[in-house]
Amino acid sequence: MRKRRIANRREFLANCLVGAVSFASGxxxxxxxxxxxxxxxxxxxxxxxxxxxxxASAASVDSGRIGSLLDRALExxxxxxxxxxxxxxxxxxxxxxxxxxNTLGGRGLSTNVPLVEVICERLQLAGVRAQDIVxxxxxxxxxxxxxxxxxxxxxxxQCYGTDRAGFEDxxxxxxxxxxxxxxxxxxxxDVLINVPVLKDHDGAGVSIxxxxxxxxxxxxxxxxxxxxxxxxxxxxxxxxxxxxxRLHICDATTACYEGGPAFKPQFAWQxxxxxxxxxxxxxxxxxxxxxxxxxxxxGLKTLDAEGRPxxxxxxxxxxxxxxGSNDPHRILxxxxxxx
Numbered sequence: 001m002r003k004r005r006i007a008n009r010r011e012f013l014a015n016c017l018v019g020a021v022s023f024a025s026g027x028x029x030x031x032x033x034x035x036x037x038x039x040x041x042x043x044x045x046x047x048x049x050x051x052x053x054x055x056a057s058a059a060s061v062d063s064g065r066i067g068s069l070l071d072r073a074l075e076x077x078x079x080x081x082x083x084x085x086x087x088x089x090x091x092x093x094x095x096x097x098x099x100x101x102n103t104l105g106g107r108g109l110s111t112n113v114p115l116v117e118v119i120c121e122r123l124q125l126a127g128v129r130a131q132d133i134v135x136x137x138x139x140x141x142x143x144x145x146x147x148x149x150x151x152x153x154x155x156x157x158q159c160y161g162t163d164r165a166g167f168e169d170x171x172x173x174x175x176x177x178x179x180x181x182x183x184x185x186x187x188x189x190d191v192l193i194n195v196p197v198l199k200d201h202d203g204a205g206v207s208i209x210x211x212x213x214x215x216x217x218x219x220x221x222x223x224x225x226x227x228x229x230x231x232x233x234x235x236x237x238x239x240x241x242x243x244x245x246r247l248h249i250c251d252a253t254t255a256c257y258e259g260g261p262a263f264k265p266q267f268a269w270q271x272x273x274x275x276x277x278x279x280x281x282x283x284x285x286x287x288x289x290x291x292x293x294x295x296x297x298x299g300l301k302t303l304d305a306e307g308r309p310x311x312x313x314x315x316x317x318x319x320x321x322x323x324g325s326n327d328p329h330r331i332l333x334x335x336x337x338x339x
Contacts, residue, residue: 044277044278044279044281044282044324044325044330044331044332045077045277045278045279045282045331045332045334046275046276046277046279046282046283046286046331046332046333046334047073047076047077047274047275047276047277047335047336048273048274048275048286048290048333048334048335048336049069049070049072049073049076049273049274049275049276049336049337049338050069050271050272050273050274050335050336050337050338051065051068051069051272051273051337051338052272052337052338053065053338054066054069054253054272055253055270055272060112060114061112061114061115061253061272062114063114063117063118066112066114066115066118066253067118068338069274069338070115070118070119070122070249070274070276071083071122072336072338073249073274073276073336074086074087074276076334076336077276077277077278077334083122084125084126087122087123087125087126088126088127090191090193090246090247091123091126091127091128091191091246092127093126093127093128094127094128094129094132095128095132095190095191096128096132096133096134096188096189096190096191097123097128097132097133097134097189097190097191097192097193098133098134098135098136098184098188098189098191098192098193098244099116099120099133099134099135099136099193099195100136100137100185100192100193100194100195100196100212100213100215100216101116101135101136101137101143101146101148101195101196102137102195102196102197102207102212102215102251103137103139103142103143103145103146103148104142104261104262105146105197105199105256105260105261105262105263106142106145106146106263107145107146107147108254108263108265108268109197109199109254109256109260109261109262109263109268110146110147110197111146111195111196111197111251112251112253113146113147113148115195115249115251115253115274116135116148116195119193119195119249120133120135129155130155130156130157131154131155131156131157131158133157133158134157134158134159134160134184134188134189135148135157135158135159136158136159136160136161136162136165136182136184137161137162137215138161138162138163138215138216139161139162139163140160140161140163140164141161141163142161143159143161152164158188160184162182162183162184162215162216165182165183165184165187165188166182166183167180167181167182167183167217167218168180168181168182168183168186172238172239172240173238174234174235174238175230175233175234175237175320176223176230176231176234177217177223177231177234177235177237177238179217179218179219179235179238180217180218180219181216181217181218181238181240181241182216182217184216185216185240185241185244186240189244190244191244191246192241192244192245193245193246193247193248193249194209194212194245194247194248194249194280195248195249195250195251196208196209196211196212196248196250196251197212197250197251197252197254197255198250198251198252198255198256198271198275198287198290198291199255199256199260199261199291200257200258200259200260200261200267200291200303201228201260201261201308201310202259202260202261202308203224203227203228203308204224204227204228204229204232204308204310205227205288205303205308205309205310205311206260206284206287206288206291206303206310207260207261208250208275208283208284208287208288209248209250209277209280209283209284209287210232210233210236210280210281210284210312210313210316210323211228211232211312213232213235213236213241214232214235216240216241217235217238223235226311227308227309227310227311227312228312229311229312229315230312230315231312232312232315232316233312233315233316233318233321233323234321236280236316236321236323237321237323242323245280246278247276247277247278248275248276248277248278248279248283249274249275249276250274250275250276250283250287251274252271252272252273252274252275252287252290253270253271253272253273253274254268254269254270254271255268255269255271255290255291255294256268256269257269257291257294257295257298257300258295258300269294271290275287279324279331280316280323280324281313281316281317281323281324281325281326282324282325282326282330282331283324284310284313284326285325285326285328285331286331286333288303288310288313291303313326314326
């Protein structure tokens with residue numbers, strides 16, 4: 001098997017529900033530091049879009065409301081009411097798009113099917129053909145258990161696992177990582193959209209946007225020591241991932257604050273929200289704080305006190321990776337709430 005050394009390089013419709021948008025830059029800092037930062041615009045924007053009626057009286061999310069919530073999130077992220085234009089900032093007509101979902105938690109704690117269906121609809125309205133969209137994860141059976149209808153071929157959205165497509169023959173390497181990458185990503189996608197879940201992780205602390213990329217390599221089991229640090233950051237530096245990844249839409253409709261990554265209903269809650277950003281580090285930092293707040297509400301220790309802080313988030317932001325910002329003073333949090 002030939003190894004390939006990788007260099008360290010950087011590489012919309014529906015009417016929106018009416019909600020108030022507020023902006024916050026993170027925790028308070030000493031006055032002098034705050035004044036010094038006033039002229040420094042945030043480098044990363046994360047939208048937290050929430051709808052308290054997302055489920056109404058049903059257990060599952062309402063497909064119409066999740067669509068409107070996603071529309072509002074994109075509008076807020078890009079500061080534009082032209083939602084087709086927002087999507088065309090991510091993809092161009094004629095491109096092939098992969099949606100990397102997370103289905104490890106079964107129907108209880110996986111990327112919601114209605115959310116993925118809405119994303120596919122919006123992509124088609126932005127000029128992407130249905131057959132050029134592939135919804136994927138590591139395993140076809142896991143997709144089916146999460147409620148997805150798997151299919152290959154024809155003039156429709158594709159949906160299947162890497163177990164059907166296979167992995168590349170050549171290792172892709174960065175830092176401490178050497179992995180084979182899914183052929184779905186390398187051969188069938190020009191653009192990658194990450195659609196993870198907001199959840200606790202028994203080893204890494206949290207599993208949100210960055211760690212979801214473990215689902216596109218052949219040997220994720222190898223990269224769990226030391227709280228997955230620096231491995232999560234290194235996986236995201238693989239050029240097959242970094243060159244194609246455009247947007248992160250975190251499904252926080254149902255989230256978990258303890259016992260993850262598997263679904264344990266006693267530790268799950270209905271956040272009824274989406275977290276959307278182009279910056280996976282800022283999104284993960286924001287999601288981590290949401291989980292910590294929920295843990296505090298439930299009387300649990302912090303992840304740091306439990307000995308499993310998500311250290312890989314800071315690693316992903318360091319000088320060797322530069323995948324995004326974990327500095328709360330450089331993160332613009334836009335909160336969109338719908339009554």
